[in-house]
Amino acid sequence: MATKTAWAATITASSSMPDEPDATAASSGPDDPSRRVRIPVISVRADAPQFQIAAKNPRRAELVASSGFVLAAASFAGFGAAYWQNYSNFWLAVTFSVGFAGLGYGMVVWGKYLMPRGPFSESRHSLVPTSAQREVFVQDFASRGKVAVERRGFLVKTLGLASGILGVVLAFPLLRSLGPLPGKTLRQTAWRRGSYLVDVTGRKIKTGDLEVGGFTTVFPETDIGGAYSQTMLIRVDPPPASGYLTPPPQFAKQRATWAPQGYIAFSKVCTHAGCPVGLYQELTKKMLCPCHQSLFDVTDAAIPIFGPAPRPLPQLPLYIDDEGYFRAQDGYDEPVGPGYWERGND
Amino acid sequence: MIDALFNWFDERLGISGSGRKMLNKIFPDHWSFLIGEIALYSFIVLLGTGVFLTLYFVPSSKEVIYEGSYAPLRGQPVSEAFASTLNLSFAVRGGLLMRQMHHWSANIFVGSIVVHMLRIFFTGAFRKPRELNWIVGSTLLILAIFNGFLGYSLPDDLVSGTGIRISFSIVESIPLIGSYAAFFLFGGNFPGNAIIPRFFILHVLVLPAVIVGLLSAHLGMLVRQKHTQFPGRGNTPRNVVGAPLWPTFVAKTTGFMFLTVAVTGVLSAFFQINPVWLYGPYVPYKVSYAVQPDWYMGWLDGALRIMPSWEIVGFGHMIPNVFFPAILLPGITFGVLQMWPFIEARLTHDHAEHQILDRPRDRPKRTAFGAAVFSFYFVLFGASATDVLANYLSISLNVVLTSFRFLAIAVPLIVFPVTYRICKEMQSVPTAGKRKRANVVLRSAEGGYSTVRAEERPGDAVPRVDPLPLDEDLQFVPVMAGVLAGGDVLAEETQPESPAEVDSDRPRSGIFRIPRNYR
Numbered sequence: 001m002a003t004k005t006a007w008a009a010t011i012t013a014s015s016s017m018p019d020e021p022d023a024t025a026a027s028s029g030p031d032d033p034s035r036r037v038r039i040p041v042i043s044v045r046a047d048a049p050q051f052q053i054a055a056k057n058p059r060r061a062e063l064v065a066s067s068g069f070v071l072a073a074a075s076f077a078g079f080g081a082a083y084w085q086n087y088s089n090f091w092l093a094v095t096f097s098v099g100f101a102g103l104g105y106g107m108v109v110w111g112k113y114l115m116p117r118g119p120f121s122e123s124r125h126s127l128v129p130t131s132a133q134r135e136v137f138v139q140d141f142a143s144r145g146k147v148a149v150e151r152r153g154f155l156v157k158t159l160g161l162a163s164g165i166l167g168v169v170l171a172f173p174l175l176r177s178l179g180p181l182p183g184k185t186l187r188q189t190a191w192r193r194g195s196y197l198v199d200v201t202g203r204k205i206k207t208g209d210l211e212v213g214g215f216t217t218v219f220p221e222t223d224i225g226g227a228y229s230q231t232m233l234i235r236v237d238p239p240p241a242s243g244y245l246t247p248p249p250q251f252a253k254q255r256a257t258w259a260p261q262g263y264i265a266f267s268k269v270c271t272h273a274g275c276p277v278g279l280y281q282e283l284t285k286k287m288l289c290p291c292h293q294s295l296f297d298v299t300d301a302a303i304p305i306f307g308p309a310p311r312p313l314p315q316l317p318l319y320i321d322d323e324g325y326f327r328a329q330d331g332y333d334e335p336v337g338p339g340y341w342e343r344g345n346d
Numbered sequence: 347m348i349d350a351l352f353n354w355f356d357e358r359l360g361i362s363g364s365g366r367k368m369l370n371k372i373f374p375d376h377w378s379f380l381i382g383e384i385a386l387y388s389f390i391v392l393l394g395t396g397v398f399l400t401l402y403f404v405p406s407s408k409e410v411i412y413e414g415s416y417a418p419l420r421g422q423p424v425s426e427a428f429a430s431t432l433n434l435s436f437a438v439r440g441g442l443l444m445r446q447m448h449h450w451s452a453n454i455f456v457g458s459i460v461v462h463m464l465r466i467f468f469t470g471a472f473r474k475p476r477e478l479n480w481i482v483g484s485t486l487l488i489l490a491i492f493n494g495f496l497g498y499s500l501p502d503d504l505v506s507g508t509g510i511r512i513s514f515s516i517v518e519s520i521p522l523i524g525s526y527a528a529f530f531l532f533g534g535n536f537p538g539n540a541i542i543p544r545f546f547i548l549h550v551l552v553l554p555a556v557i558v559g560l561l562s563a564h565l566g567m568l569v570r571q572k573h574t575q576f577p578g579r580g581n582t583p584r585n586v587v588g589a590p591l592w593p594t595f596v597a598k599t600t601g602f603m604f605l606t607v608a609v610t611g612v613l614s615a616f617f618q619i620n621p622v623w624l625y626g627p628y629v630p631y632k633v634s635y636a637v638q639p640d641w642y643m644g645w646l647d648g649a650l651r652i653m654p655s656w657e658i659v660g661f662g663h664m665i666p667n668v669f670f671p672a673i674l675l676p677g678i679t680f681g682v683l684q685m686w687p688f689i690e691a692r693l694t695h696d697h698a699e700h701q702i703l704d705r706p707r708d709r710p711k712r713t714a715f716g717a718a719v720f721s722f723y724f725v726l727f728g729a730s731a732t733d734v735l736a737n738y739l740s741i742s743l744n745v746v747l748t749s750f751r752f753l754a755i756a757v758p759l760i761v762f763p764v765t766y767r768i769c770k771e772m773q774s775v776p777t778a779g780k781r782k783r784a785n786v787v788l789r790s791a792e793g794g795y796s797t798v799r800a801e802e803r804p805g806d807a808v809p810r811v812d813p814l815p816l817d818e819d820l821q822f823v824p825v826m827a828g829v830l831a832g833g834d835v836l837a838e839e840t841q842p843e844s845p846a847e848v849d850s851d852r853p854r855s856g857i858f859r860i861p862r863n864y865r
Contacts, residue, residue, distance in 0.1 A: 100611060111596075180533075186535070341663055
């Protein structure tokens with residue numbers, strides 16, 4: 001073998017595996033007598049019970065199986081007809097399923113009753129190589145590596161450099177261009193000082209638009225339908241003499257004028273997982289998030305009183321302008337919606 | 347003709363050599379080995395029906411006015427994704443069937459993977475040398491759940507849109523990288539326009555490709571390592587007992603595939619699934635009552651619901667509430683799941699190879715642990731229906747939720763000792779689980795009673811035959827082909843081991859009669 005390399009020679013020399021096929025096979029044709037596979041003759045009796053079929057009455061089993069196939073044929077024809085005639089989904093599905101059920105039934109009966117019932121066994125050999133095999137492999141792998149890699153430190157370094165740069169390049173333009181950086185977007189909504197409260201059709205909300213106990217979803221004019229600026233405007237009660245709903249003590253000063261004439265507005269984005277807190281219970285004055293059942297008390301600064309929500313819904317400070325329209329005194333004073341790492345406690 | 351064609355391939359690919367051995371591959375007969383096949387075949391159904399759906403589905407959140415055949419929504423602004431889902435359901439022939447089958451088989455797919463995994467777990471089939479295949483399999487479970495979620499999010503209806511909203515919050519809750527990850531995934535802040543096309547390409551290309559790859563590895567390892575088997579007559583660690591690949595297993599398993607298709611079809615014919623036209627298109631400020639995800643996301647939804655309202659804030663940072671149930675819990679769940687073979691080996695100091703399966707009762711600790719853990723997730727699954735249960739049972743939502751918080755801790759603590767006890771009891775009763783022969787009580791004409799044993803029914807005592815080895819030097823194929831004795835066909839390459847064994851006068855019974863002049 002003149003063409004063999006030094007490595008290949010090593011393999012042949014050091015491999016002592018007993019089952020190694022004839023090394024000269026590559027050079028001989030299919031009719032080479034040395035290549036003949038020896039197929040021994042079996043010494044099993046054909047009437048061994050394992051070769052018997054399971055059916056006591058093969059004719060009947062055959063009939064049963066074939067009736068499955070006939071049923072399948074009829075159903076598939078029916079499927080074709082139903083499809084052609086544009087019948088309903090129901091008939092398409094029924095013919096389709098009955099067809100496959102017939103096929104499957106026939107095949108299973110065939111396999112179960114009309115084929116050798118067994119059991120048969122095959123032997124299982126351990127996949128664990130002998131220590132000699134492993135040694136040869138490891139030695140070979142390591143010695144080749146020594147020859148090919150270890151002496152070429154400079155090549156390895158430059159290869160590393162190229163792959164490293166590729167990695168950085170892939171991470172940066174590619175991953176980075178998937179989307180913008182969050183920046184301040186999670187902290188702000190479209191609500192600004194003086195924003196009108198408009199409904200989903202863009203109509204400005206005026207005093208008297210809601211009954212006592214009524215509520216509606218409002219947006220700033222610039223972001224109608226916005227996922228983050230959606231806000232729930234609720235008309236709670238006839239207001240006390242001051243004209244403003246009284247906030248709970250901890251907000252007594254800050255929120256004294258935020259809810260004029262019994263109208264109060266909270267962010268509609270749940271502080272738990274961000275679903276719209278869409279259910280308002282007029283009797284108990286609670287807002288319920290239908291996703292995970294957090295309950296917020298409207299009369300108590302929308303503090304969560306039940307469920308997984310960890311924080312109150314942010315409140316939008318309102319005022320009523322000279323023409324009677326609702327407007328925002330300012331945007332929300334904290335990020336709306338669920339928490340995130342950079343949020344901190346503001 | 348067929349001979350020539352086969353020869354053409356054989357000369358180029360060398361099928362006959364290794365192929366003959368493959369024909370003898372043995373598949374154990376136990377029913378529990380079929381559960382994985384259900385997963386495989388429902389995946390095939392998913393691929394087939396899924397290709398059909400991609401022909402008509404438009405993955406775009408561009409707003410259009412719906413003008414299709416579903417009257418109640420006509421004239422409404424909807425996304426192209428939603429409109430095309432309605433279109434392929436109502437206007438495309440067979441479209442609704444394909445969509446229903448796709449959704450049903452997705453549920454069956456994940457379900458059969460879970461049950462398959464439970465079987466592997468409780469019988470200890472994951473032990474050495476099959477740890478790798480356990481990891482591949484549990485990765486497949488994770489991918490199947492993910493892809494199911496992506497899939498049902500695509501129609502952009504009100505329910506799935508709410509799910510996408512929650513998933514944004516979940517990604518956002520990851521410490522350090524959360525908001526960046528969410529913005530990169532969604533191409534900006536929620537909702538954006540990128541998520542439907544991105545979910546689409548993940549759902550129809552990336553994840554299926556990975557699943558196909560891992561599935562091949564799963565089956566490849568199975569063939570290489572061969573099946574495990576239950577203890578039984580003739581079953582040893584050195585053999586595999588069952589039916590050979592060709593023809594018995596091929597017939598049975600093909601039939602089983604058709605039956606899986608048929609069951610999926612029946613479900614699609616009779617049980618409506620995900621009628622998105624009733625939910626309506628997704629609008630960020632709308633939400634519907636009783637929002638539940640598909641069943642395999644139920645445990646996550648339940649965990650989100652029963653999580654106490656904790657949140658960690660400090661040093662100007664926050665670990666949000668949803669992080670614990672929706673990132674940490676699945677992380678621990680799948681981490682422990684994937685590492686289980688090594689965890690158990692560490693605990694039991696059992697590092698030996700195992701080819702024979704355990705009966706669950708013989709490993710009471712593992713069985714009890716598995717049952718307790720499973721019951722925990724089952725309680726979480728139940729907790730995803732708190733609102734429905736409160737409504738249905740006419741009790742306060744608060745009571746239902748508090749009960750589930752309690753049950754999530756209590757049920758596993760009860761299930762563990764009870765399961766352990768049952769296992770121990772079953773060990774002490776050797777005939778447990780075996781069918782007993784009935785006794786018939788007779789009353790005589792005089793009024794006296796006597797007992798006789800009933801006649802044997804099929805299955806009372808199965809006369810089991812010893813397995814017949816089909817080893818390298820014992821060819822099943824020639825027997826099947828009718829070349830049992832003499833070996834004429836292969837004469838040129840055959841040397842009888844001992845001429846005495848070649849007995850041409852052997853009685854020719856059974857179905858494999860040997861034709862005299864077979865050439």
